[in-house]
Amino acid sequence: MEHPIPQNITSFEFHLVGDMTLKQFGFLAVGCVLAYLTFLILFSHSSFISIILMIGFALTGAMFAFIPISDRPLDHWVKAFFRAIYTPTIGWWQNPFAKKVKSTKTDPVFNNRLQNYLVAHNLEISPPKFTSPIGGPKLVRIAPRILPPQQPILPPLPQPIPQPVITIPLPPKFTPSTPVVTIAEKPKMVQKSLVLTSLPNVVNGIVTDFSGNYIENVIVIIHNQDGIPVRASKTNKLGQFSGATPLPAGLYNVTFEKEGLSFETLQINLNNEIMPALSIQPMKGIS
Numbered sequence: 001m002e003h004p005i006p007q008n009i010t011s012f013e014f015h016l017v018g019d020m021t022l023k024q025f026g027f028l029a030v031g032c033v034l035a036y037l038t039f040l041i042l043f044s045h046s047s048f049i050s051i052i053l054m055i056g057f058a059l060t061g062a063m064f065a066f067i068p069i070s071d072r073p074l075d076h077w078v079k080a081f082f083r084a085i086y087t088p089t090i091g092w093w094q095n096p097f098a099k100k101v102k103s104t105k106t107d108p109v110f111n112n113r114l115q116n117y118l119v120a121h122n123l124e125i126s127p128p129k130f131t132s133p134i135g136g137p138k139l140v141r142i143a144p145r146i147l148p149p150q151q152p153i154l155p156p157l158p159q160p161i162p163q164p165v166i167t168i169p170l171p172p173k174f175t176p177s178t179p180v181v182t183i184a185e186k187p188k189m190v191q192k193s194l195v196l197t198s199l200p201n202v203v204n205g206i207v208t209d210f211s212g213n214y215i216e217n218v219i220v221i222i223h224n225q226d227g228i229p230v231r232a233s234k235t236n237k238l239g240q241f242s243g244a245t246p247l248p249a250g251l252y253n254v255t256f257e258k259e260g261l262s263f264e265t266l267q268i269n270l271n272n273e274i275m276p277a278l279s280i281q282p283m284k285g286i287s
Helices: 022-042 047-066 074-086 108-120
Strands: 015-017 123-126 138-141 204-207 219-223 229-234 240-242 250-257 266-270 278-280
Touching: 022 047, 047 074, 229 240, 266 278
Parallel strands: 204 278
Antiparallel strands: 123 138, 204 240, 219 229, 219 250, 250 266
16 A cells, blocks of 8 residues: 655745746746846947846856756855855754753742751751762751740730710800890991092092992093083992093083982082092982
């Protein structure tokens, strides 16, 4: 009974035409293409050099494709040549089957276990006086040692958790005999002689209601004798108003406007003196 011979299928090369493989066809095609490009580029300038280069490219492609050396193609020898030049010649060999043994000389876990075993069996490690067949230190039994009694290590007692101290304030003592004094809020008084400006011929004043409370956002308009507005301002939170610049001396009419309130038209005479603050109140019974 015959069996097929096993072959390495990875080294199989596809045959393109007859016994010519695809690799051989590639080398031959590259040589022919280079020869054709040389003909197109250099033949018109130098026919002799172009013919030599064309023959060289064609022969090189044929050599790489069909001429082996020692049953190996020419590209194999070219690769080996460059590999021998650029690869370093110094190498080393390492046994791949050698097992890596971890050193126990600096292993603290191994040293602790070895020390506990020696103490438990009353043994100690003595320096070797001879070379044993298997190597390593010699174990010698010694007399038992009496270790001093050790006090048991007790765990620390749990510390009590401090409890927060809650302080409840006591209510103030109320004495019936102590009189309770109620301070009534005094009404705001309007100063009649208050001066809001230091410039002459500047109209200023304060607008309040009947209880003495200041009225805010009252529009104050000053008209000349012809009824033309010359100044306009608005009261602030304290009910105060004042002009920005002085006016020429003469007679003026001052009007006040506020939603829900009605004021009388005030006529004033400016004579180049500092004018005291006017006290303005709305008319009663009119809203």
